[in-house]
Amino acid sequence: MAAEKGDPVKILFVTNARLCSGAEEHLIDLAHWLVAAGVDLSFAVRQQSVFAARLEHEKLPYTACFAEKGGAIASIRRLIAVITREQPDIISVNREHNIYPAWIAALCARPFMRYRPKLVMVFHTPTGRKYPILSRFDGILATSRFTAAAFVRANPHLQEKMTVIHYGTQLPPAPGPDKMDPDRQRNLLRQHGFPLIGMVGELWKNQEELIPITRHLVGTFPGLTVAIVGGEGEASFSLLRAQIVEAGLERHFLLVPRVPRSRIPDLFYDLDLSVSTHRNEGFGIVHIESLAAGTPVVAYHAGGLVEILERGGSVLVTGGVAEFSQTVASLLGDHVERQRLAREGREVVEAGFSLEVMGKRHLAYYHAISAGENHA
DSSP, X not given: OOOOTXXXXXXXXXXXXXXXOHHHHHXXXXXXXXXXXXXXXXXXXXXXXXXXXXXXXXXXXXXXEEOSSSOHHHHHHHHHHHHHHHOOSEEEEOSGGGHHHHXXXXXXXXXXXXXXXXXEEEESSOOOOOOGGGGGSSEEEESSHHHHHHHHHHOGGGGGGEEEOOOOBOOOOOOOGGGGOTTOOOSSSTTOOSSEEEEESOTTSSGGGHHHHHHHHTTTOTTOEEEEEOSSSGGGGHHHHHXXXXXXXXXXXXXEOOOOGGGHHHHHHHOSEEEEOOSSOSOOHHHHHHHHTTOOEEEESOSTTHHHHTTSSEEEEOSSHHHHHHHHHHHHTOHHHHHHHHHHHHHHHHHHSBHHHHHHHHHHHHHHHHTTOSOO
């Protein structure tokens, strides 16, 4: 029989992610916490992927199952072999593309299993697709109410299987009083001073809207620097850079390729404000990383990030470019309010979005699923 509550549980995480974005960073953090809690786990991942390389670096066990191009049958065959070898209690599927391959592989592996592994689908981003096959899964997880609602609208008959567990993050040391000094020495972006604002994330999240926002702001803050951090190298900024040059704002923008995870606290230490112009964020782990580092966030009142930022440490904007610009300008000009928001944001993460809070909720959920229950 499957693991009972309180007993060790064995989990196989399945994802064919090519890169290592927020969802994959979350899985790495969660995996380390679960291993420390006594969970036996492994990953089934994409061959020659950035994520596989990260798992290798993190010393987390994995098997490269999914082919970079084509080879669907071979990929499923490799996944069957992994499931048979690992004998997991839980198969946690973390990419929509892997729903059917994982279900087929689990079905084919069944004759070789001591007991049937429970299948869980995890949605990290909002989707409007219908997935009738998920009625055969044992549980569905979403990383925000926003993401869960998008799924349930398309699959209302599966609402009872849905559970929401927010991301969490490893808390860096609490920022010292120097963090709020506009003239402080920056740790990573050393050549830049106040005011320095930034947006961190993949380069498809509406970063181009920062161009008209910056045009509004430079009249009041002629020394403004806007850092856009993400992408896989300088070439990934080509379109965005061309738009910035066309607007005549190149001296105000700093385009920085993805930084190592270990430097994220330094990055947010450097920023006076963190901003987001994305309106369809599933959750946005960078926002809790920002708050944990004592950097207030300004974002639109839209998407899953609202569930974090409405708790404090941030300002949510209703409107467009003019309203967003006015909010940023107001905070840059009010050091006392930024300091208040910095303290508040750190408290928000400590209370509800720490790695410990997230890990305990996941462990309880997987034990419940293993015992045949639908909810944590």
